[in-house]
């Protein structure tokens with residue numbers, strides 16, 4: 001036997017490492033079992049955007065509201081700088097349909113407590129003067145932010161390790177033992193780990209791990225391609241994306257989107273990240289000429305100045321997409337089986353709240369596991385804290 005723990009976490013992406021950090025802080029004995037290297041999956045392939053404005057009202061926005069409040073103190077909590085920067089974000093409407101969608105979305109987000117407002121085209125261009133394409137209106141969220149996704153993942157992993165967790169890389173989970181209706185151990189490529197709890201945090205591979213305990217998860221890989229432009233001085237930092245892809249996302253579309261416009265400046269390096277595609281292409285992580293070409297074409301049509309910059313890098317990663325969004329804690333399967341899956345394009349933004357919630361569920365031995373009640377409590381606590389500090393949304 002390799003070891004005995006209280007909780008074995010399958011997957012060492014940003015989600016598994018966050019769960020490991022918060023669980024280890026409760027005193028649990030934890031092992032993170034990662035098939036490749038820590039943070040090598042989707043957690044290495046994303047834009048690192050921490051956005052409220054892109055979230056659908058309801059569960060996704062509530063999770064984001066709680067998680068966003070955890071980011072400003074995350075570097076101090078982990079003892080590791082996650083390079084959290086608040087630059088704000090805008091989502092622009094480039095057609096009448098998108099403008100109507102944004103109006104309704106922002107009204108619903110505001111009534112859920114998010115500090116997001118509609119602005120007109122002139123205000124949008126004043127905030128980001130590189131915008132020169134068709135803009136009818138925009139949503140503006142001044143608290144939208146970004147962090148360095150590599151550092152967020154490593155920060156959680158290092159802190160978990162300091163708190164006593166075992167981080168096992170190059171170790172694949174191959175089977176899970178269940179007896180008497182409860183998980184008992186995981187069989188890995190390096191031996192057996194006895195455990196009372198298993199957390200499935202296997203990203204796009206969540207369904208593969210679910211099948212090991214006889215359950216089906218509706219998580220599938222959704223490929224995203226990104227392009228990095230050369231570093232330059234003095235470009236606006238505020239993020240801009242188009243409402244087009246968001247509209248499809250919120251309508252639960254299972255169609256591939258060849259490309260959508262998103263401009264994210266990385267102020268620490270000076271580079272610009274352009275996104276992205278949303279494609280169902282199995283586990284293929286290749287970039288495509290069509291995807292990269294379309295990303296660049298849309299970016300230049302919305303912000304023509306970007307056409308003067310060289311593209312330096314491009315890559316693709318696999319979002320763990322589920323039509324129902326994130327699934328956290330106890331959902332289905334044997335006793336002792338918990339999940340932290342289905343984060344789609346929001347896993348970095350939602351990593352802190354995911355880790356803390358799943359850790360609390362397991363620390364309470366599965367009692368008190370209602371996510372909606374947990375979020376309602378957390379939102380009320382945040383509102384009370386903001387009230388005490390005299391903060392308004």
Ligand SMILES: Cc1cc2nc3c(=O)[nH]c(=O)nc-3n(C[C@H](O)[C@H](O)[C@H](O)COP(=O)(O)OP(=O)(O)OC[C@H]3O[C@@H](n4cnc5c(N)ncnc54)[C@H](O)[C@@H]3O)c2cc1C
Pocket residue numbers: 010011012013014015016033034035036037038039040041042043044045046047048049050171172173174201202203204205209223224225226276316317318319320340341343344345346347348349350
């Ligand atoms: C192009 C792109 C842009 C994105 N932009 C953003 C953004 O701006 N903001 C945001 O919040 N999110 C963004 N995302 C989404 C974000 O990257 C993901 O939601 C997040 O990384 C998911 O983390 P995870 O830990 O669930 O998955 P992963 O990081 O994929 O980790 C899962 C891990 O499980 C391991 N694993 C799988 N099966 C096994 C097994 N049997 N045994 C052991 N290990 C196993 C894998 O090797 C992998 O390392 C983006 C994603 C992409 C692709």
